[in-house]
Amino acid sequence: MSSLHIKDVNKHYGDYHALKEIDIKIDSGEFLVLVGPSGCGKSTLMNTIAGLDSISDGAILLGDKDVTHLSPKDRDIAMVFQSYALYPSMTVRRNIAFGLEMRKVPQAQIALEVDRVATMLQIDHLLDRKPAELSGGQRQRVAMGRALAREPKIYLFDEPLSNLDAKLRVEMRTEIKKLHQRLKTTIVYVTHDQIEAMTLADRIAVMKDGVLLQLASPEQIYNNPVNMFVAGFMGSPSMNFIRSYLRALNDGLAIELHNRDGERVSIPLPERGKDLSAWVNREVILGLRPEQIRQATVNSPAVFERHINNQLDVVEPTGADTLVVTQFNDQDVTARLDPESHPVSGRDFLFAVDVSKAVLFDPDNEDRIY
Known part of the structure; x- marks a missing residue:
């Protein structure tokens, strides 16, 4: 686990200013949710944290370490994608183990880690199946298991539940909440679903047009919005x-x-x-x-x-x-x-x-x- 400081981050794509002076401090063990409409910059911000995209200026600090110019593999960050990003030719066991194998972790330790996360996510009976044989919810659990097996300093979730049906979304939301409460991991979670944000977050960052409008607890965001956009975006039905x-x-x-x-x-x-x-x-x-x-x-x-x-x-x-x-x-x-x-x-x-x-x-x- 580690704290994270997104320090005065700007991102330009030519003349387009995608991120504007974003400054967020995330405590170790905190669950932060980034919300906003499509195109607000939340996924861009997530990619800059992961190192998948560079920033124009500012800094990304992981604990007391400046990782701004480090490659993704050197940041010790695990990411769970919307698309699952599983290897179709590998079994569930290999998908979970793959990241550890790339880091030359001993096979005995890999086996223990795979069993640990598979039991935690209740997919131990699926270890010998391939992704094509799994439901959407099971694939998402495998993607989460692959990230959890690494025990990185921080986890990034990029709209991980958006491909699931409504009932499964609720179930997986509960699983992610339980997981965070059990492991006390640092999580940054991107979603456009304000109910997901309200139920999961310790704090919510509401974004619009690359600007951070409000950063506060779910209760503060709901009861004390800073402007009409935040007030209307959070809450269902809206204000x-x-x-x-x-x-x-x-x-x-x-x-x-x-x-x-x-x-x-x-x-x-x-x-x-x-x-x-x-x-x-x-x-x-x-x-x-x-x-x-x-x-x-x-x-x-x-x-x-x-x-x-x-x-x-x-x-x-x-x-x-x-x-x-x-x-x-x-x-x-x-x-x-x-x-x-x-x-x-x-x-x-x-x-x-x-x-x-x-x-x-x-x-x-x-x-x-x-």
Whole structure:
């Protein structure tokens, strides 16, 4: 295990600036997930860490060693690819052992390592099969086993689950989580799947257009996004963005909403020590997670909550929850409801809108202001 410092890294392809001043420190044993849309630079960054691609300037430090100009084989890094990258003519046993054989590890030690990782990944009964005889999940386990047999300083996973079906993705995600908890290895993991990121990571790095937008724990990313891109990218369904107005209310501030019939409510905002006086009577973007819009109860609304009636446009049962689409401030809004509330499309429904965890954004630059 080792720490990793991606220090002020830039990458240019001609005039195209693929990575822009990326600076991330990863502690030994930490699980960092790089997320972002296609083309954001996350795979490019992964390749520069592995040494498969050079950087234009900056440095890659593995522990206290500068590996910026070392070849991939000299970095002591193992990589698990999206495509598995298994040798089709070799058995599972040989695929796992191959990297150790190239390093001239004694055969007796290789045999022990292969048995160890095969047992850990529950593929010991597959050791004499070839990749063509395996399912996608089994091939991915073999690819992981080949990396684990080496015991390098750091593991890189480049979208390893994207070729698997939904059920198998969930199972393999759990296996990777268990593996990290058991081995306490340092892992950098690339994905475009925000659920994967939320469930696996100690910290998440959100990227867009080669820029690191936010680096924080999953809870911080979800509850305290720095801008609308991060807020909308993380979370499923994504955060609702509602154009609204900030108003003065008693000694504090409130956000204003209206339903389809024009009925208006002013919902008081918690005091967070942020001076928003310059925003009073101005338009802001209200960010609300779907779970912050729910069925109203018979009780009086909480301090930072108000009840408002509105028609349901779409009802989407998902099993554990029911997602519904309605409209506030003439914009579609998704709410997460208990299935026992029995919402019906086309009918009115009494919502409780809770702004205790709401965030506000500047409508011009989309940065968070509250």
